[in-house]
Amino acid sequence: MSRIPVPALLVTTALALTxxxxxxxxxxxxxxxDSAQEAPPVRISVNLTGTRAAPxxxxxxxxxxxxxxxxxxxxxxxxxxxxxxxxxDGASWTSERxxxxxxxYSVEARVADGGSxxxxxxxxxxxxxxxxxxxxxxxxxxxxxxPLSIVFDHPVRNKAAVERQLKVTTSNGTxxxxxxxxxxxxxxxxxxxxxxxxxxxxxxxxxxxxNGIDSGSGGWFVRDYTTMFTVGRSQVVKVDLDxxxxxxxxxxxxxxxxxxxxxxxxxxxxxxxxxxxxxxKEGTINMRSETVGLGDAYDKMVDYSMRLTWSGMYAxxxxxxxAYFGSANKSSGCIGMSDANAKAVYDQVQVGDxxxxxGSDAKGTQALNNGYGEWNLSWDEWxxxxxxx
Numbered sequence: 001m002s003r004i005p006v007p008a009l010l011v012t013t014a015l016a017l018t019x020x021x022x023x024x025x026x027x028x029x030x031x032x033x034d035s036a037q038e039a040p041p042v043r044i045s046v047n048l049t050g051t052r053a054a055p056x057x058x059x060x061x062x063x064x065x066x067x068x069x070x071x072x073x074x075x076x077x078x079x080x081x082x083x084x085x086x087x088x089d090g091a092s093w094t095s096e097r098x099x100x101x102x103x104x105y106s107v108e109a110r111v112a113d114g115g116s117x118x119x120x121x122x123x124x125x126x127x128x129x130x131x132x133x134x135x136x137x138x139x140x141x142x143x144x145x146x147p148l149s150i151v152f153d154h155p156v157r158n159k160a161a162v163e164r165q166l167k168v169t170t171s172n173g174t175x176x177x178x179x180x181x182x183x184x185x186x187x188x189x190x191x192x193x194x195x196x197x198x199x200x201x202x203x204x205x206x207x208x209x210x211n212g213i214d215s216g217s218g219g220w221f222v223r224d225y226t227t228m229f230t231v232g233r234s235q236v237v238k239v240d241l242d243x244x245x246x247x248x249x250x251x252x253x254x255x256x257x258x259x260x261x262x263x264x265x266x267x268x269x270x271x272x273x274x275x276x277x278x279x280x281k282e283g284t285i286n287m288r289s290e291t292v293g294l295g296d297a298y299d300k301m302v303d304y305s306m307r308l309t310w311s312g313m314y315a316x317x318x319x320x321x322x323a324y325f326g327s328a329n330k331s332s333g334c335i336g337m338s339d340a341n342a343k344a345v346y347d348q349v350q351v352g353d354x355x356x357x358x359g360s361d362a363k364g365t366q367a368l369n370n371g372y373g374e375w376n377l378s379w380d381e382w383x384x385x386x387x388x389x
């Protein structure tokens with residue numbers, strides 16, 4: 001990974017502000033007035049200097065010997081401030097966050113006697129920028145199984161440094177943890193999952209304070225990100241592959257129980273079992289078998305499509321399979337229902353609702369990254385995927 005060179009020498013930026021006022025009064029017969037009193041000049045030094053200073057390190061402002069810092073303000077070219085703290089002895093101030101790439105900064109420092117000094121510097125631009133995609137979307141309402149999920153455009157080698165900047169707050173102190181994985185797309189991904197399903201009504205905010213963080217070989221982050229969402233109705237969809245039934249529970253009470261036919265057992269057409277999460281309600285879509293490695297088995301327009309995995313497992317209307325609803329699994333991997341029943345389920349489920357799929361007629365448990373498969377891990381297994389454990 002290429003790094004921006006750190007200046008070989010620390011250049012001290014010192015600006016003096018002369019404080020004082022003329023002292024009034026008349027002299028004796030010689031007419032000599034009192035000498036004007038001057039405060040000592042305020043001098044500061046900043047660890048970053050010039051216009052191409054290395055980003056990614058905190059800003060440190062120091063006072064000259066014998067002077068005590070009282071307040072320091074570091075402002076970037078967009079008007080934002082770097083928060084920081086003055087040391088107990090008043091000799092220095094350190095920013096809480098690092099300087100970001102490609103940014104000009106102004107420094108103003110005030111000392112205990114009221115004097116002040118200013119300085120300025122700029123950081124070198126990033127040679128490579130990393131970006132990310134957040135889910136769920138801002139101001140959405142989701143089901144109780146929805147994790148926070150971040151997919152990065154470029155690889156993240158400095159996983160611990162990145163994870164430290166991801167701050168989740170909830171309205172009720174929900175316990176959860178981040179976990180790293182490789183997304184189905186092959187990109188680095190980190191999800192935040194509660195220990196248990198969310199409580200209905202929980203409000204969640206993510207502050208990804210990444211501006212100025214080096215992700216490693218994938219480049220620098222040059223902005224912060226935020227998202228917030230609310231947890232909606234408490235719903236769980238239970239799919240039993242062996243009894244060929246789909247049940248929708250709301251607050252623990254059954255509100256729907258419909259016959260269905262899932263994937264044909266014994267091969268690639270079988271369905272996945274495990275706890276998955278409704279990723280999207282896609283409505284009417286074209287499903288083609290070659291996109292999931294099943295040759296030319298089908299090419300259909302499918303109604304009430306509810307995506308469960310990246311690999312192409314859905315719950316949807318499948319009127320062509322009506323002879324098997326409630327009696328046999330004869331689909332190409334999806335959970336099929338009648339038009340009426342699929343519509344009833346589609347209208348009531350929320351993105352983020354967990355689908356708990358059980359039964360022996362399966363080809364295995366859904367993979368962690370095939371959609372949202374983290375609920376198939378124990379709490380300890382999930383926490384072990386954090387870079388900070």
